[in-house]
Amino acid sequence: MSFVGKxxxxxxxxxxxxxxxxxxxxxxxxxxxxxxxEKQDAxxxxxxKSVSDMQSELDSVKQASQKxxxxxxxxxxxxxxxxxxxxxxxxxxxxKNNEDQQELQTQTALAEIKTKExxxxxxxxxxxxxxxxxxxxxxxxxxAKVRELEDQKFGLEVEYGNLRNKAEEDQLKLAxxxxxxxxxxxxxxxxxxxxxxxxxxxxEGLVKSLKKDRANQVRMIEISIGSDDGLIVGHKLDVLRTGxxxxxxxxxxxxxxISIEPDYAVCEVMREDTPPNGIIExxxxxxxxx
Amino acid sequence: xxxxxxxxxxxDVYVGLLFVSLAAVITGIIFLVIELNRYGMLFSx
Numbered sequence: 001m002s003f004v005g006k007x008x009x010x011x012x013x014x015x016x017x018x019x020x021x022x023x024x025x026x027x028x029x030x031x032x033x034x035x036x037x038e039k040q041d042a043x044x045x046x047x048x049k050s051v052s053d054m055q056s057e058l059d060s061v062k063q064a065s066q067k068x069x070x071x072x073x074x075x076x077x078x079x080x081x082x083x084x085x086x087x088x089x090x091x092x093x094x095x096k097n098n099e100d101q102q103e104l105q106t107q108t109a110l111a112e113i114k115t116k117e118x119x120x121x122x123x124x125x126x127x128x129x130x131x132x133x134x135x136x137x138x139x140x141x142x143x144a145k146v147r148e149l150e151d152q153k154f155g156l157e158v159e160y161g162n163l164r165n166k167a168e169e170d171q172l173k174l175a176x177x178x179x180x181x182x183x184x185x186x187x188x189x190x191x192x193x194x195x196x197x198x199x200x201x202x203x204e205g206l207v208k209s210l211k212k213d214r215a216n217q218v219r220m221i222e223i224s225i226g227s228d229d230g231l232i233v234g235h236k237l238d239v240l241r242t243g244x245x246x247x248x249x250x251x252x253x254x255x256x257x258i259s260i261e262p263d264y265a266v267c268e269v270m271r272e273d274t275p276p277n278g279i280i281e282x283x284x285x286x287x288x289x290x
Numbered sequence: 291x292x293x294x295x296x297x298x299x300x301x302d303v304y305v306g307l308l309f310v311s312l313a314a315v316i317t318g319i320i321f322l323v324i325e326l327n328r329y330g331m332l333f334s335x
Contacts, residue, residue: 016311023321
């Protein structure tokens with residue numbers, strides 16, 4: 001072998017050994033970048049997942065926060081409305097308070113006036129009490145007088161009872177006497193008796209109707225004047241004929257009033273004062289003037 | 291040349307050195323293949 005061949009062999013040997021050494025070094029000490037990459041990639045994916053979870057959690061928190069914010073806004077609006085309403089109520093109450101204050105002042109003034117009036121009334125009541133005391137004293141005196149008068153009244157009532165009993169006895173006596181007087185044909189009415197003693201008033205009338213007895217003689221006549229003309233029972237009237245209707249004037253006798261009414265009277269013919277030819281007819285005159 | 295092959299030369303030390311270098315090259319190749327196998331036999335990505 002040549003020298004050059006020998007050199008090349010040695011060089012070949014040296015380079016081969018170097019190549020083996022380098023390859024062994026790489027195999028022995030070289031870092032496994034793939035494993036490192038996979039580890040880092042796993043770490044990154046875990047971090048990304050964590051970030052995604054955090055993002056979703058953040059979104060949910062944002063939604064919850066937004067909901068809370070919306071709720072708070074709604075509540076704030078409600079509170080604003082409430083506050084506004086309360087402000088209005090406060091204004092109304094303030095206004096009412098002012099009115100009440102004015103009313104209170106008015107009532108206070110009225111109360112002061114009433115107080116003054118009550119003081120005046122108290123004074124007046126005192127005066128009235130004094131007057132009442134005076135009146136009570138007067139009333140006591142009057143009551144004493146009343147008692148005295150009641151005693152007198154009692155005495156008078158006793159006396160009245162006695163007089164009444166006596167009056168009843170007198171009435172019984174009077175009734176008996178009237179009955180006796182009527183039986184004797186006397187007038188029992190004092191007024192009528194007094195009038196009978198007086199002459200009858202000067203009146204004139206006409207015979208309105210006749211009543212005859214069985215002997216065809218006039219017994220009763222009805223005349224056109226009565227008590228309104230002043231006649232009473234017992235008055236005597238003359239019957240006459242004036243001769244106006246062609247008949248001769250003639251005195252026909254006397255009649256006596258036995259029954260009287262305001263506008264007419266019934267008379268009985270007095271036979272003893274009647275001429276034999278005195279025939280009374282309807283339309284003849286009656287008078288008290290003769 | 292034909293003389294040499296007919297003579298069947300005796301191996302010397304240099305031949306042994308060549309075998310040693312061959313073994314070193316094969317060992318280095320094995321190391322590199324194993325290293326490359328760690329990455330799935332991918333040369334680039």
